[in-house]
Amino acid sequence: MEIDIGNALDSVATPGVSRATLERLDGRVADAHARIEAGLDGRDHGYAALALPETADPDAIQAAVDPIDCETLLVVGIGGSALGAATVADTLDLDIEVHTLDNVDPAHTRELLDSLDLSRTAIHVVSRSGTTAETLANFLVAREAMDAAGVDWTERTLVTTGQAGNLRNLAERHDLPALDVPTGVPGRFSALSTVALPAAALGGGDVEALLAGARSEAESLSGSLFETPAYAYGATSYALAQRGWRVNAMMPYAESLETFAEWFAQLWAESLGKEGVGQLPARALGATDQHSQLQLYRAGPRNAMVTLVRPRDRPDLPIPETDLEGLSYLGGASLGGLLDAEFEATEASLAAAGRPSIRVELERVDAHGLGELLYGMEAACILAGELFSIPTFEQPAVEWGKRAARGLLGGGEFEEARAVEEKTRLLID
Structure with missing residues (x-):
């Protein structure tokens, strides 16, 4: 460069x-x-992203995708959990089609699922916490669509998540291939990791050359x-x-x-x-x-x-x-x-x-x-x-919105959700 x-x-x-x-x-x-350099050497939060060319394991990624045979990959994630894979897929000449479900627009989700041959589609669901509302909601919808089409989703799902949480439990219960999200790497810095590289590996892309x-x-x-x-x-x-x-x-x-x-x-x-x-x-x-x-x-x-x-x-x-x-x-x-x-x-x-x-x-x-x-x-x-001189690796505004949405959906008591009731209105009909 x-x-x-x-x-x-x-x-x-x-x-x-x-x-x-x-x-x-x-x-x-x-x-x-x-x-x-000090943050990189210590693998401190955020700085650890700069170590990914050395710490990412192409062999582990390839082993995780080897059991999966597909013509289309559906990446279910949001933000950095989807954009890295989308960038890799759209930039490289892969052997498969790659689509992302990174929004919860019901019309788009239904239209996309209806357009796919689900018997030839694999799902890569990505969430560090395993509790991301948008990601889990889309995954549940996609999983139900596969069930309705007579497709065994457990044979066609790859998980990338943290060491514990809902997705990790799901992967263990159904014996799904699972990869670990890299430690200390915020999602938006994770394109050179298990978050995005499985798309390249599934599509015949050169993961080694990327790294x-x-x-x-x-x-x-x-x-x-x-x-x-x-x-x-x-x-x-x-x-x-x-x-x-x-x-x-x-x-x-x-x-x-x-x-x-x-x-x-x-x-x-x-x-x-x-x-x-x-x-x-x-x-x-x-x-x-x-x-x-x-x-x-x-x-x-x-x-x-x-x-x-x-x-x-x-x-x-x-x-x-x-x-x-x-x-x-x-x-x-x-x-x-x-x-x-x-x-x-x-x-x-x-x-x-x-x-x-x-x-x-x-x-x-x-x-x-x-x-x-x-x-x-x-x-x-x-x-x-x-x-x-800012905290580069934090995202407090994003987290505020997540808490507000979760509270509105009944996922707990969050002060941020109450702010919705205080919205100033000036309606023009």
């Missing part, structure tokens, strides 16, 4: 980050790196942002946020990375949105959103930096010659060449308007490249959290 922060400098963006500022900030990066890509990025971590691509991204994003650029639009120029932008949005928002700081992540897709969102980023409020991601090497498709007036310049070109031109035009357009952008380039979109990208963004996020 290579990072170009040139268009975030004050010679381009207004306001931007000066070289002198980056030099001063590099001292803080060195201090933050020392804390990160190797992550390891190569881990080996680049040093105490300087000028030597570490992940830290360059995290530190520059932090510096831009401090200058008022409080939106971070993640804009990959590869269709297969669209879900990666969604994964990034959770990572960045849930980790950094605390104590009045952070950046609002926006999801975009190049070149599609050049024709929509770019208008706002270039000419709207001066609050959005754009992260442009592309592979250097990609499959290509030639554009046929044409005699249509005004389009002859396209003949002999290719879709890949056009996409690269769109990328560079967007980058130049933002710079011409004094808006900052950061370029992220991968050698190619494959398992190794995805491993680099996922690990790099996790390390960048952790570094940014250190610079913001």
